[in-house]
Amino acid sequence: MTDIIDRRLIVGMEVHVELATEAKMFALGPNVAHPSRFDSAPNTICDPVSVALPGALPTMNHDALEMAMLVGTALNCEIADRCQWDRKNYFYPDLPKGYQISQYEHPICGRGELTFDGPDGAVTVRITRAHLEEDTGKSGHELPGGEVIDGSIVDYNRSGSPLLEIVTEPDITSAADAVAFGRELRSICRALGVTEGIMQKGHMRFEPNINLVLTLGDGREVRTPIVEIKNLNSFRAVEQAIAHEVTRQEAQWLDDGLEMGPGAKSTRGWDEKAQRTVLQRSKEDAHDYRYFPEPDLVPLEVDQAWKDKIAARLPELPRARRARWVDVLGLTAKDAAALAEEPPTADFFEACAAAMEAQGMSASDAAIAAAKLLLNAGTRLANERTCAVEALGITADQIAGIALMRAAGDLGSTAADEVFEVLCDSEESAAAAAERLNLLQVSDASALNAWIDEALAAHPQAGEDFAAGKDAAMGRIMGHVMKASGGSADAGMVRARLIERLR
Amino acid sequence: MEYHPTPMADLSIDDVNRVAALAKLRLTPEEAQALLHDLQGILGHIDTLQDVDVEGIEPMASPLEHTNRLRPDTPQATLDKQAILDLAPETQGDFVSVPRVLEGHAE
Numbered sequence: 185m186t187d188i189i190d191r192r193l194i195v196g197m198e199v200h201v202e203l204a205t206e207a208k209m210f211a212l213g214p215n216v217a218h219p220s221r222f223d224s225a226p227n228t229i230c231d232p233v234s235v236a237l238p239g240a241l242p243t244m245n246h247d248a249l250e251m252a253m254l255v256g257t258a259l260n261c262e263i264a265d266r267c268q269w270d271r272k273n274y275f276y277p278d279l280p281k282g283y284q285i286s287q288y289e290h291p292i293c294g295r296g297e298l299t300f301d302g303p304d305g306a307v308t309v310r311i312t313r314a315h316l317e318e319d320t321g322k323s324g325h326e327l328p329g330g331e332v333i334d335g336s337i338v339d340y341n342r343s344g345s346p347l348l349e350i351v352t353e354p355d356i357t358s359a360a361d362a363v364a365f366g367r368e369l370r371s372i373c374r375a376l377g378v379t380e381g382i383m384q385k386g387h388m389r390f391e392p393n394i395n396l397v398l399t400l401g402d403g404r405e406v407r408t409p410i411v412e413i414k415n416l417n418s419f420r421a422v423e424q425a426i427a428h429e430v431t432r433q434e435a436q437w438l439d440d441g442l443e444m445g446p447g448a449k450s451t452r453g454w455d456e457k458a459q460r461t462v463l464q465r466s467k468e469d470a471h472d473y474r475y476f477p478e479p480d481l482v483p484l485e486v487d488q489a490w491k492d493k494i495a496a497r498l499p500e501l502p503r504a505r506r507a508r509w510v511d512v513l514g515l516t517a518k519d520a521a522a523l524a525e526e527p528p529t530a531d532f533f534e535a536c537a538a539a540m541e542a543q544g545m546s547a548s549d550a551a552i553a554a555a556k557l558l559l560n561a562g563t564r565l566a567n568e569r570t571c572a573v574e575a576l577g578i579t580a581d582q583i584a585g586i587a588l589m590r591a592a593g594d595l596g597s598t599a600a601d602e603v604f605e606v607l608c609d610s611e612e613s614a615a616a617a618a619e620r621l622n623l624l625q626v627s628d629a630s631a632l633n634a635w636i637d638e639a640l641a642a643h644p645q646a647g648e649d650f651a652a653g654k655d656a657a658m659g660r661i662m663g664h665v666m667k668a669s670g671g672s673a674d675a676g677m678v679r680a681r682l683i684e685r686l687r
Numbered sequence: 688m689e690y691h692p693t694p695m696a697d698l699s700i701d702d703v704n705r706v707a708a709l710a711k712l713r714l715t716p717e718e719a720q721a722l723l724h725d726l727q728g729i730l731g732h733i734d735t736l737q738d739v740d741v742e743g744i745e746p747m748a749s750p751l752e753h754t755n756r757l758r759p760d761t762p763q764a765t766l767d768k769q770a771i772l773d774l775a776p777e778t779q780g781d782f783v784s785v786p787r788v789l790e791g792h793a794e
Binding site: 208243245247275339477482 | 759
C-alpha cells in the first residue's frame, strides 16, 4: 500500500430545523417545538393526523411555509415559483402513517449560499436546497426517571412538527468550519424568530456527510467512501464526530482500500461516551423510499409579490450586524460576537447604546460604553442570577445613566458596577442611586487632600517608598483613601495628587 | 394509441418480493405469482401510456386545480391521551410500547 502524504477533508451538511410555529405542519395539534409546548406530557398534543387515524387528512400550515421562505431568503436561496409535496415511504414505529410528507423534486427553497467567519477567515458554503417536511414521533429506551425497559417507547407529541431540512454542497473543509457554519445558521434562524435554537431540546440537528481526499506517495488521489453521521445535537458532537471520522476513514482506507463510489455510502451514529462513530446502516440495506406526489395536498404557487413580502420582513442578519458594530461603531470583533450571540441581548445592547446617544454621547462612544457595561457587570450578574443580561431588570435608560456618569467622571468603575447591580432591583435613576449610596466620585481637591493626608499618616513607610519611586507602594495609600472615602474618591485624581505632592 | 396486452418483460418475481418486503407484506409463492401477473398487466398499460406525446406539457402534481390551500397557524383541540393509548397494542406508562428500535433514527 502506498503512503498517504496528504489528506483533505470534505464535508457537506444536512441540518434539520424544527420551526417554532404554534401548530403542526399538516395538522391542527400544537407544535412541541413551540416554546410554550416543550414540556407537554407524553402523547398529550396529538391529533388525528399526527397519529394517523383512518380518514384523517393533512392541511398546510401557512406560517410554517412563510418561515421556510424567510430562512431561504436569508440564505440567498431561489424561492420556487411552484412546489409540491411528496410521500417518502418507510415503516418505523415513530411514523404512524407509514410515510413522511416531504418535498423531493420540488423544494420550496433552491440554490443559495451562506457566508460565515471560520477560524481561518470568511467561508462561503453553497446551499443545495431547503425543503419542508414533518417530524416523526420520538422513540425512547427508558421511562422518565431512567427505568430501563425491554422494548422501546414512543411519544407522538413531536409527530407532525414542521421541519426545515437545509442541505449544503460539500464545501466545508474542517471540523471547526463545520461548527462555525452551524453556529451562524443557528444565529440566523434565531434572528428570524423561526426557532429558539436550543440544541439540547433538539431544535436543530446536524448530519454531516464526510469523506477524505487522500494524496498518495505516487501522486494519486483517492476518495474515501462518504459517511453520513445522523442526528448530532450539539456543536461539540459535530466537531468531535468529524475529527473522529478523519482518523477513522484514513485507517479504514489503509485497511480495506475501499473508495468512494456507488454502494459505498454508509450511515453512522455518534457514541458520545466512547467518543467514536458506530455503523448504523451500510448501503446494501439502504432504504428505497418510493417517493411519489402526495395526493392529499395541492401544489403551492409563490408569486413575486409574496416573495417580496417575505424579503421585506428580513431583519439585519447577525453577520451584517456584527460587521456594522465593528466597522462603524468600533467594537472589537470579540465583543461584537459575544453581544450578537443571543438576539434579545443584541437588541438590548442597541437599545442601551441608543439611550446613551439620545443623551449626547457619540454613536461610537455609546456603543463601546454599552458593550463594556453589558459584558462586564452585566455578564457577571447574569451568570450569578442565571438569566440573560436583558432580563436582569435594569433598563437601557438606567444603563445609559451609568455610562454618562462614568464619562463625566462622576462615577468610578467599582462604583459603576455597584450601581449596575442595585439598579437591577430598583427603578430609580443611576444618578439617584449613586447619590443615595454615596457613590458619587469625589474629585474635589480639599476632600481628596484630607483623605490623602490621613492615608499618609497611617502608612508613612508607603509614602516614603512612593516618593522614592516605588510605584507599587501606591496600592496601600490608594486602598486607605478608597476605604476612607467609601469608594467615592476619583482614583485618577488621587494618583495625580500623590505624584504632585511626593515626587 | 395502441394497447399492449403483452406484459412488460423486465418485471421479475424478485421485484415483486422486494416491493412486498418494502411494504411489509408477507406473500406466499402463489400470491407472488398472481401479483406478478397483475403488475405486469398494469405496467404494460403504463407502457402504452408512455407512447403519448407529452412534449411541452408540465408534469401534473395534482388532478385538482386548486393551489395554496393553507390554514392559519392556530392549534385546535387535541386527542385525549388515553384515547391514543387505547388504540395501541401495548403501552407502558404514558407511552406506546414497541419492540426495541435503533436509537437516533430519523430519516
